[in-house]
Amino acid sequence: MPVLRQPGVVLSDHVIQVPLDHDDPAGEQISVYAREAVAAGREADKLPWLLFLQGGPGGRSPRPLGRDSWLVRALDDYRVLLLDQRGTGRSTPANRQTLALRGTPQAQADYLSHFRSDAIVRDAEVFRRHLIGRKLLGRGGDRNGDGRWSLLGQSFGGFCVLTYLSRFPEAIKEAFVTGGLAGLRTGPEDVYRAAYPRVARKNDGHYARYPQDVEAARRIAGHLREKRVELPDGGVLSAEAFQALGLMLGAGTGSHTLHYLLEDAWVTGAAGPELSDGFLAGVRAELSFDSGPLFALLHESIYGQRSVSPEGTRWAAQRVRPEFPGFDVDRSLADGAPVHFTGEMIYPWMFETDPALRPLREAAEILAERKDWPDLYDPARLASNEVPVVAAVYHDDMYVDTADSLATARTVRGLRTWVTDEWEHDGLRVSGGQVLDRLIRMARGEV
Known part of the structure; x- marks a missing residue:
C-alpha cells in the first residue's frame, strides 16, 4: 500500500472492488478508492476510524495539503478515511468519456442509476468490513474492538449519513453532520x-x-x-x-x-x-x-x-x-x-x-x-435511532433548507443540533477545525 508523507500527516491508498449493483453481487464490478489519513507519528496507534462523506453529489474527497482544514482537529482523535464516492476521483470514473463506452443513452442512464447515496453507503460498508470488520494485523484497528466507525458528512455527505443510519445503524458509533440534514419526505x-x-x-x-x-x-x-x-x-x-x-x-x-x-x-x-x-x-x-x-x-x-x-x-x-x-x-x-x-x-x-x-x-x-427511484431514508428506523448524532445547521443555508433540516432533526431520535450564523455552508472546510471541534465536544457532552 503506497504511503505518502506530508507535514503532520501520513497518507495511504486503499482500493476495493464492489458490485455496480449491490443487489447483483456477481455482476459488473467497479473500483472504489479511499485515502487514509493519520497524524504523523501515530501510524501504529489503535485509533478509531472516521469516514468522511463528501458533498456533491459527484464530488471527490478532499486532497490534503498536509494537516489542513478540518483534519487539523480530526487527526487528534481519529484515523480518517477520505472516500472518493463511486464515479469520482480515483474511483472508477463516470463522465462523458467513460460513459460513451456504455453505448446508448438508456444504457448510460441505467448505469448512472447506481450512483446515489444508497449505493455509496453500501460501498462504505464494504470498506468498513475490509478495514475494521475484522481485526487488523499490526496497525490501525478499532479502539473498542466492536468494528464500528464514526461518520462525518458534509452537505450531500450528510444526506448519505441519514441513508447510512437508515440502512446500517449497527455499523456506526457516532455521526457528525455539517450542513446536510435532508428533508426525509420532501419532494x-x-x-x-x-x-x-x-x-x-x-x-x-x-x-x-x-x-x-x-x-x-x-x-x-x-x-x-x-x-x-x-x-x-x-x-x-x-x-x-x-x-x-x-x-x-x-x-x-x-x-x-x-x-x-x-x-x-x-x-x-x-x-x-x-x-x-x-x-x-x-x-x-x-x-x-x-x-x-x-x-x-x-x-x-x-x-x-x-x-x-x-x-x-x-x-x-x-x-x-x-x-x-x-x-x-x-x-x-x-x-x-x-x-x-x-x-x-x-x-x-x-x-x-x-x-x-x-x-x-x-x-x-x-x-x-425516471419514476421508480428507491426510497433513501427509513423514517421509522430513524425515529428509533440509538446512534449519537450531532449536526451543524447553518442559519439560512443557501443550499440546504434550514426548516427541513430542523424538521429532520426532530424526527431522528437523539439527534442534537447546533444552529449557527457564524459560518456559511462551507464552515467545515474554512473554520480551521472549529466546526468539527464543536460537534465532537457536543457528542461527548462537553457543551
Missing part, C-alpha cells in the same frame, strides 16, 4: 420552492454589499442577450448561464469572489467593449462540469423517492422557476431591476451549453423522467 418541487427565496435573499445581501454590481450584472446580461459569447472550452455563456454564477453565493467568501469576477468583466478591443478573456476564463472555471459531471446528472435524483415523488423529478428546478419571476432575466432587464443570480439548480439547457455535458443530454433526460 423535489418543494426543495426548489424553498430554495428560490433563499437564493433571492443571498442576492439581496450581495447587492447590498456591492451596490455597483447591480449595474455590472445588468450590463453583462444585456450584452449576452444581444450577442453569442463562447467560453474558452467552447461552452456558451448565455444570460441564464451567467445567472448560474449565483452558486457561489452560499459560501462564506462567495459574494466577494463574485464581485471581483464582475469588476474585471470588460476590456476595450478592436471592435469596442467586449468581455475580457480573464473574465471568461474565470466564468468557465465556475460553470463547467468537466470535473464533476455527476453533480449535474444526479443532482435532482438525490431528492427522488418513489414514496414521495412517484412522478419522478422531471427537471423540478426548471418547472418551479416561473413561480419566482424575480429570476426572469428578460423581465429584470425590461423593468430596470437587479438581475438575480440562481443557486444550486440544474437546468436542462446546461446539457446544451456545457461541452462536458452535451454528450450526456439524452441520458440526463431519461434520469429526469
Whole structure:
C-alpha cells in the first residue's frame, strides 16, 4: 500500500472492488478508492476510524495539503478515511468519456442509476468490513474492538449519513453532520420552492454589499442577450448561464469572489467593449462540469423517492422557476431591476451549453423522467435511532433548507443540533477545525 508523507500527516491508498449493483453481487464490478489519513507519528496507534462523506453529489474527497482544514482537529482523535464516492476521483470514473463506452443513452442512464447515496453507503460498508470488520494485523484497528466507525458528512455527505443510519445503524458509533440534514419526505418541487427565496435573499445581501454590481450584472446580461459569447472550452455563456454564477453565493467568501469576477468583466478591443478573456476564463472555471459531471446528472435524483415523488423529478428546478419571476432575466432587464443570480439548480439547457455535458443530454433526460427511484431514508428506523448524532445547521443555508433540516432533526431520535450564523455552508472546510471541534465536544457532552 503506497504511503505518502506530508507535514503532520501520513497518507495511504486503499482500493476495493464492489458490485455496480449491490443487489447483483456477481455482476459488473467497479473500483472504489479511499485515502487514509493519520497524524504523523501515530501510524501504529489503535485509533478509531472516521469516514468522511463528501458533498456533491459527484464530488471527490478532499486532497490534503498536509494537516489542513478540518483534519487539523480530526487527526487528534481519529484515523480518517477520505472516500472518493463511486464515479469520482480515483474511483472508477463516470463522465462523458467513460460513459460513451456504455453505448446508448438508456444504457448510460441505467448505469448512472447506481450512483446515489444508497449505493455509496453500501460501498462504505464494504470498506468498513475490509478495514475494521475484522481485526487488523499490526496497525490501525478499532479502539473498542466492536468494528464500528464514526461518520462525518458534509452537505450531500450528510444526506448519505441519514441513508447510512437508515440502512446500517449497527455499523456506526457516532455521526457528525455539517450542513446536510435532508428533508426525509420532501419532494423535489418543494426543495426548489424553498430554495428560490433563499437564493433571492443571498442576492439581496450581495447587492447590498456591492451596490455597483447591480449595474455590472445588468450590463453583462444585456450584452449576452444581444450577442453569442463562447467560453474558452467552447461552452456558451448565455444570460441564464451567467445567472448560474449565483452558486457561489452560499459560501462564506462567495459574494466577494463574485464581485471581483464582475469588476474585471470588460476590456476595450478592436471592435469596442467586449468581455475580457480573464473574465471568461474565470466564468468557465465556475460553470463547467468537466470535473464533476455527476453533480449535474444526479443532482435532482438525490431528492427522488418513489414514496414521495412517484412522478419522478422531471427537471423540478426548471418547472418551479416561473413561480419566482424575480429570476426572469428578460423581465429584470425590461423593468430596470437587479438581475438575480440562481443557486444550486440544474437546468436542462446546461446539457446544451456545457461541452462536458452535451454528450450526456439524452441520458440526463431519461434520469429526469425516471419514476421508480428507491426510497433513501427509513423514517421509522430513524425515529428509533440509538446512534449519537450531532449536526451543524447553518442559519439560512443557501443550499440546504434550514426548516427541513430542523424538521429532520426532530424526527431522528437523539439527534442534537447546533444552529449557527457564524459560518456559511462551507464552515467545515474554512473554520480551521472549529466546526468539527464543536460537534465532537457536543457528542461527548462537553457543551
